[in-house]
Amino acid sequence: MAEFEFKAERRERAGKGAARALRRAGRVPAVIYGDKKDPVSISLPYKETELQIQKGGFLSHILTIDVDGEKTRVIPRDYQLDVVRDFPMHVDFLRVSKSTKITVGVHVNFINEETSPGLKRGGALNIVRREVEVECPALEIPESITVDLAEADIGDSIHVSAVKLPAGVNPTITDRDFTIATIAAPAGYNDDADEGESEGEEESAE
Numbered sequence: 001m002a003e004f005e006f007k008a009e010r011r012e013r014a015g016k017g018a019a020r021a022l023r024r025a026g027r028v029p030a031v032i033y034g035d036k037k038d039p040v041s042i043s044l045p046y047k048e049t050e051l052q053i054q055k056g057g058f059l060s061h062i063l064t065i066d067v068d069g070e071k072t073r074v075i076p077r078d079y080q081l082d083v084v085r086d087f088p089m090h091v092d093f094l095r096v097s098k099s100t101k102i103t104v105g106v107h108v109n110f111i112n113e114e115t116s117p118g119l120k121r122g123g124a125l126n127i128v129r130r131e132v133e134v135e136c137p138a139l140e141i142p143e144s145i146t147v148d149l150a151e152a153d154i155g156d157s158i159h160v161s162a163v164k165l166p167a168g169v170n171p172t173i174t175d176r177d178f179t180i181a182t183i184a185a186p187a188g189y190n191d192d193a194d195e196g197e198s199e200g201e202e203e204s205a206e
Contacts, residue, residue: 003073004052005064011041019090028088032065032074035095042067049088053079060104060141062096075102075138096138103172105131106142108180112150118183123154126182132160136169147180154189157182 011018011029019029027043042065052058058076065072074093082089094102108130113119132145145165147158159177171178 003062003064005066005071006044006048008042008044008065008067010067011043014041023089028091030091030093032067032072032093032095035097035100037095040067044091046088049091053081053088057107060106062139062141063093065093073097073139075104075141094138098137098139100138101135102138102141103133103135104141105133106169107131107144108147109144110147110149110181112148116149116152116183118152118154118156119149121154122186122189123183124186125149126184128179128181132180133172134165134169135172136166140166140168142166142169149183152183154183154185 008030009027011022022029022043023046026046028046028049030042030044031039032042033039052063058079060075062073062075065074073096075096076091077094078092080089080091081087094100096102108127110125110127113125116123116125119125134142134145136142142165145163147163149158152158157179158181159179160171160173161177163180165171
């Protein structure tokens with residue numbers, strides 16, 4: 001995915017009064033910090049900032065910020081929304097480099113639902129975690145974590161150990177093999193009855 005680039009302006013004034021003036025002018029106050037450099041106060045265009053937040057995954061994507069021709073690669077670390085009108089009030093950005101490691105939530109993507117034995121038999125996919133928190137290099141954040149349901153049957157649980165993660169990407173939870181999803185039985189499902197039917201069919205065939 002191509003990196004989005006913000007055209008930002010440097011902020012010379014800080015404080016609540018200056019921030020309110022920026023918002024009235026259609027700008028969002030923000031700050032860039034990290035990488036052993038001094039923080040830089042900036043402002044962003046309101047419409048572009050709101051759009052990027054609403055698209056989803058804002059806190060897990062690398063962006064470029066152009067401040068007076070100086071471009072910096074960053075990742076959003078936090079943002080504040082107005083509690084009433086839900087528009088962006090402030091954004092914090094962390095500078096990133098090849099050596100930067102971060103903790104970030106990565107979306108879980110499920111594939112092969114149409115071939116899952118459990119789902120074909122009427123089972124339901126019960127998603128326990130829609131995203132998994134991982135530690136990884138800031139410049140190598142995976143777009144998603146893929147869970148293959150091709151062989152998942154009723155009663156199965158898919159744990160993080162069954163998911164292949166890219167090199168250098170590790171779950172932050174290390175004390176247990178946590179569950180990402182299960183295949184729940186449909187209402188009225190009776191596994192013993194299914195087995196009895198199968199045995200009866202085998203005896204008839206004999």
